[in-house]
Amino acid sequence: MPGRSEKPDAPSASKLKEVRRQCEELSASIESLRAYYEDLLGSLQDGIITVEPDGRIRSINQAAEELMGLSAQMFHGRPFEQVFPNDRSLRELVRKTMESGRTHADFDARLTRQDGSHVVISAVSSLISDGTGQARGIVLAIRDQTGIRELEERLQRSDRLAALGTVAAGVAHEIRNPLAGLRGAAQLLEGEPDFPPALSEYTSVIVKEVDRLGAIVERLLSFATPRGPVLRSCNLHEILDSLLFLERVPLDAAHIAVQRQYDPQLPDILADPSEVRQLFLNLIRNAAEAMSDGGDLTVRTRYERSAKRCGGRSVAVAEILDQGSGFDPEIERHLFTPFFTTKEGGTGLGLAICLRIVEDHGGAMEATSSPGRGSTFRVWLPLAKQSEAVSPHNESWGTA
Numbered sequence: 001m002p003g004r005s006e007k008p009d010a011p012s013a014s015k016l017k018e019v020r021r022q023c024e025e026l027s028a029s030i031e032s033l034r035a036y037y038e039d040l041l042g043s044l045q046d047g048i049i050t051v052e053p054d055g056r057i058r059s060i061n062q063a064a065e066e067l068m069g070l071s072a073q074m075f076h077g078r079p080f081e082q083v084f085p086n087d088r089s090l091r092e093l094v095r096k097t098m099e100s101g102r103t104h105a106d107f108d109a110r111l112t113r114q115d116g117s118h119v120v121i122s123a124v125s126s127l128i129s130d131g132t133g134q135a136r137g138i139v140l141a142i143r144d145q146t147g148i149r150e151l152e153e154r155l156q157r158s159d160r161l162a163a164l165g166t167v168a169a170g171v172a173h174e175i176r177n178p179l180a181g182l183r184g185a186a187q188l189l190e191g192e193p194d195f196p197p198a199l200s201e202y203t204s205v206i207v208k209e210v211d212r213l214g215a216i217v218e219r220l221l222s223f224a225t226p227r228g229p230v231l232r233s234c235n236l237h238e239i240l241d242s243l244l245f246l247e248r249v250p251l252d253a254a255h256i257a258v259q260r261q262y263d264p265q266l267p268d269i270l271a272d273p274s275e276v277r278q279l280f281l282n283l284i285r286n287a288a289e290a291m292s293d294g295g296d297l298t299v300r301t302r303y304e305r306s307a308k309r310c311g312g313r314s315v316a317v318a319e320i321l322d323q324g325s326g327f328d329p330e331i332e333r334h335l336f337t338p339f340f341t342t343k344e345g346g347t348g349l350g351l352a353i354c355l356r357i358v359e360d361h362g363g364a365m366e367a368t369s370s371p372g373r374g375s376t377f378r379v380w381l382p383l384a385k386q387s388e389a390v391s392p393h394n395e396s397w398g399t400a
């Protein structure tokens with residue numbers, strides 16, 4: 001064009017300076033935006049994992065790191081499938097979202113932590129797309145559901161216990177009188193002058209079986225119509241010792257060695273001693289029954305300050321560990337359900353009674369197991385003196 005130079009003018013020094021300043025401003029605002037999003041992700045309670053379209057992990061926030069028990073550096077840039085080899089439901093979620101572009105959720109997924117333990121989580125995977133609708137990857141939001149599941153289970157258990165208690169009380173009441181009648185009739189028969197002695201074997205079977213049924217009915221009644229604990233301050237170790245003393249003969253006969261690991265500074269608990277005896281008797285008998293080839297039965301206690309499981313109260317924790325058969329996850333789900341038993345002749349009420357006692361005391365209990373290697377039954381029972389237990393003078397409790 002006439003009057004116009006062919007070559008563009010060389011940028012002036014001041015223009016260059018201006019462009020440079022703008023670049024610096026831009027890079028500072030990008031940096032601050034990046035820091036803002038990092039802070040945002042870091043402060044979220046939910047775990048957030050982002051995955052590139054090629055399936056590699058791009059980022060992971062702190063909550064997800066904590067949930068998985070891993071550091072983000074360990075799997076940044078690695079394929080998602082490799083980082084979660086044991087969590088099929090998560091891999092499926094991400095795959096489905098990649099394929100369909102739609103959001104998918106699983107509210108009962110399982111996450112395997114670095115240490116091999118499992119956490120129940122809810123997981124939602126959604127597509128990240130840019131302004132043009134082009135897929136830029138996946139965002140997976142995960143949330144720990146353990147507390148909620150435990151609460152749900154406890155509520156369900158309490159409901160089941162209450163309903164079954166009412167039924168059991170009615171049934172037990174109806175059975176008691178006829179049983180007494182049967183027993184009396186069998187004894188009267190035996191007392192008849194012309195009763196053939198050869199038949200006394202049968203009447204004694206009747207009496208024996210009626211007595212067995214009677215014991216089951218009594219157990220049912222004690223389960224169904226609890227009298228409510230009469231609480232007082234008592235020493236847990238004394239209760240455990242007297243129980244172990246009484247059980248020593250059957251335990252010796254079964255080649256079971258008792259190991260006591262007591263916290264010597266454990267304060268008194270607030271409990272009904274006869275109910276606590278019943279609780280630990282059931283647990284010790286179960287442990288012994290699970291160790292058909294003998295082994296170690298460990299009774300361990302410790303102090304725990306502000307136990308989450310007991311509404312932040314200070315508690316005594318008692319554990320009964322055995323080296324017996326253990327139980328698989330399927331059995332674990334039914335352990336505390338009344339009438340659930342895997343034993344011939346078992347009533348399946350032992351653990352249901354334990355749970356009722358523990359809950360009546362404001363405590364909690366749980367069971368864990370390595371199938372084939374043994375089980376641990378753990379009980380939390382509130383202490384008698386809450387204020388004393390949390391005072392600074394007692395800081396050392398539980399460390400003995």
Ligand SMILES: Nc1ncnc2c1ncn2[C@@H]1O[C@H](COP(=O)(O)OP(=O)(O)OP(=O)(O)O)[C@@H](O)[C@H]1O
Pocket residue numbers: 282286287290322324325326327331335340341342343345346347348349350351352374375
């Ligand atoms: N220490 C343990 N090791 C392995 N399995 C156990 C243990 N304790 C309980 N169980 C399992 O839980 C089930 C229920 O136990 P629970 O004490 O309620 O009833 P039970 O022992 O079968 O019968 P009962 O207590 O009336 O004799 C048992 O049948 C067993 O399968």
Ligand SMILES: [Mg+2]
Pocket residue numbers: 282285286350351
């Ligand atoms: Mg039992």
